[in-house]
Amino acid sequence: MESGKIGAVRKNNPQAKPQPTAARLRCAIYTRKSTEEGLEQEFNSLDAQREAAEAFIKSQRREGWIALPEFYDDGGFTGANMDRPALTRLLQSVEAGELDCVVVYKVDRLSRSLLDFTRMLSVFEKHNVSFVAVTQQFNTSTSLGRLTLNILLSFAQFERELIGERTRDKMSAARRKGKWVGGCPVLGYDVDPGGGRLVINEEEAERVRAIFALFEEHRSAMLTVAEIKRRGWRLKSWTRKTGQFRSGGPFASNSLRRLLTNILYTGAVRHKGQSYPGEHAAIISPDTWARVQNLITHPTAFARGRSRNKHLALLSGLLYCDTCATRMVYSYSGKNDRKYPYYLCLNAQRNGWAVCPGKSLPARGIEQSVLARIRQAQCRFFDVSEWEQIDRTRQVEAVQAIVERIGYDGAARQISIRFRPAAMEQAEQESLA
Ligand SMILES: [Zn+2]
Numbered sequence: 207m208e209s210g211k212i213g214a215v216r217k218n219n220p221q222a223k224p225q226p227t228a229a230r231l232r233c234a235i236y237t238r239k240s241t242e243e244g245l246e247q248e249f250n251s252l253d254a255q256r257e258a259a260e261a262f263i264k265s266q267r268r269e270g271w272i273a274l275p276e277f278y279d280d281g282g283f284t285g286a287n288m289d290r291p292a293l294t295r296l297l298q299s300v301e302a303g304e305l306d307c308v309v310v311y312k313v314d315r316l317s318r319s320l321l322d323f324t325r326m327l328s329v330f331e332k333h334n335v336s337f338v339a340v341t342q343q344f345n346t347s348t349s350l351g352r353l354t355l356n357i358l359l360s361f362a363q364f365e366r367e368l369i370g371e372r373t374r375d376k377m378s379a380a381r382r383k384g385k386w387v388g389g390c391p392v393l394g395y396d397v398d399p400g401g402g403r404l405v406i407n408e409e410e411a412e413r414v415r416a417i418f419a420l421f422e423e424h425r426s427a428m429l430t431v432a433e434i435k436r437r438g439w440r441l442k443s444w445t446r447k448t449g450q451f452r453s454g455g456p457f458a459s460n461s462l463r464r465l466l467t468n469i470l471y472t473g474a475v476r477h478k479g480q481s482y483p484g485e486h487a488a489i490i491s492p493d494t495w496a497r498v499q500n501l502i503t504h505p506t507a508f509a510r511g512r513s514r515n516k517h518l519a520l521l522s523g524l525l526y527c528d529t530c531a532t533r534m535v536y537s538y539s540g541k542n543d544r545k546y547p548y549y550l551c552l553n554a555q556r557n558g559w560a561v562c563p564g565k566s567l568p569a570r571g572i573e574q575s576v577l578a579r580i581r582q583a584q585c586r587f588f589d590v591s592e593w594e595q596i597d598r599t600r601q602v603e604a605v606q607a608i609v610e611r612i613g614y615d616g617a618a619r620q621i622s623i624r625f626r627p628a629a630m631e632q633a634e635q636e637s638l639a
Pocket residue numbers: 527528529530531551552553554561562563564565
């Protein structure tokens with residue numbers, strides 16, 4: 207092959223192993239288009255790039271060039287790195303000796319990074335593979351050719367950085383206008399299939415509201431997370447642009463805080479510390495938002511450690527007033543040694559004592575009878591002396607793990623306990639073993 211004639215980089219290496227198709231030059235066409243590149247690009251479709259490359263190869267037919275049928279197309283990938291599926295395949299083919307020449311439309315299709323490019327060229331060289339850009343002809347076996355390549359690549363890198371800056375400017379402007387600028391959507395919203403917009407996912411939005419309400423009720427991240435786990439709720443699951451499904455993980459204190467402080471839920475977007483009215487609908491009312499933001503700042507809300515244990519109520523979230531069909535919440539009067547903890551019907555608290563025959567229950571009495579009922583139902587539950595040895599957090603966890611709901615009938619002064627089916631099955635299996 208005459209060097210320099212068509213810009214191919216082909217080393218005539220006499221030591222190279224003889225190839226069965228020595229007369230032919232097997233050409234693989236690589237095409238790439240990134241999503242950030244504008245439509246003003248002269249040749250932006252993968253088809254157009256391939257067509258141009260095929261035409262070029264055809265024009266070299268007399269030299270023995272043939273286009274391989276395989277497609278190495280990376281649609282929607284940046285040239286800034288080498289993390290591209292078709293490129294990976296191409297390099298594998300090069301290493302497997304399946305081709306003799308890589309043809310691209312322009313140098314920057316293969317890479318916009320000088321460093322990556324140099325690395326790839328050395329792989330090509332090692333396997334005696336040449337490289338051709340049909341619109342930019344140069345020959346890397348000469349120093350002028352290498353200089354040309356360096357200049358081309360520097361421009362490609364400069365161009366990429368410019369695109370990056372423009373993209374960031376556009377995103378800033380979009381955020382100030384309240385637009386969604388992409389990323390992983392949060393619980394409660396989906397990305398509109400039409401793109402660029404958040405739409406409410408009703409089922410998830412209901413959960414988000416319930417989580418805000420739970421936090422308002424418990425005023426403790428730990429108890430709220432425990433209740434979220436009990437209900438089996440998880441973080442947002444979503445499908446990436448690439449079609450890859452990501453299942454939502456379990457809630458923890460940090461993810462709860464992120465959810466409770468995410469201004470998106472009020473229908474706004476935040477940009478550089480400023481909030482702007484968003485294009486999407488709100489899930490949380492301004493009142494609820496303000497109340498919860500206020501609660502979060504309370505030192506005990508997200509506190510860790512033992513200091514919080516004195517407020518841990520054993521039956522928190524489990525106890526209901528059956529007459530009013532509302533929850534009974536933990537409270538206490540007095541302080542320090544003279545503290546009288548009790549559970550209070552929420553209906554009675556809000557609408558006056560007269561509405562409810564149950565009103566309130568001393569905490570110790572109801573807790574003792576619930577524990578006795580648990581011991582009756584589950585022989586493996588802590589006995590009285592064991593119970594007193596374990597700390598309050600574990601006591602709360604133990605009860606919450608077994609009991610699903612406790613109903614209190616204030617008129618008959620009776621309680622009914624519903625156990626978790628899973629906990630009971632486990633207990634049965636253990637007693638059989
Ligand atoms: Zn009541």
